[in-house]
Amino acid sequence: MKLSQLKIERQLCGAFIFYLKNNGYVCLPSKNKQQPYIIYHTETPDMTHIIELDQFGHWKIPELLRNVAMEFSTASTPYTxxxxxxxxxxxxxxxxxxxxxxxxxxxxxxx
Ligand SMILES: [Zn+2]
Missing domain, CATH: 2.20.28 (Rubrerythrin, domain 2)
Known part of the structure; x- marks a missing residue:
């Protein structure tokens, strides 16, 4: 089953990066404007996740970052x-x- 694309709103991306870093992830800015970040976990540095943008600049969340993104969106609810x-x-x-x-x-x- 293909899950629907999970996205993080553009204005929440800074908070999401912060959340990832607090959870052992490394976020490397890339030069590619359409794929602004490469993310990996410090325990699995070989497994990289590439963030892509949609037409509004929101982050499309790769399948393998889905769980941490869901946790983030639950944790960040008071700030929306x-x-x-x-x-x-x-x-x-x-x-x-x-x-x-x-x-x-x-x-x-x-x-
Ligand atoms: Zn009203």
């Missing part, structure tokens, strides 16, 4: 920009929805 709409109390990701509530179109003002 989920806010409650002041008008209808709907919770939404302000970044993906461009600061507008998808339910009632009320703008979220971050100040």
């Amino acid at each position: 920009p989920i806010k409650k709409c002041t008008k209808c109390s709907h919770e939404f990701n302000v970044v993906t929805h461009n600061f507008y509530c998808p339910e009632c179109n009320e703008i979220y003002v971050p100040f």
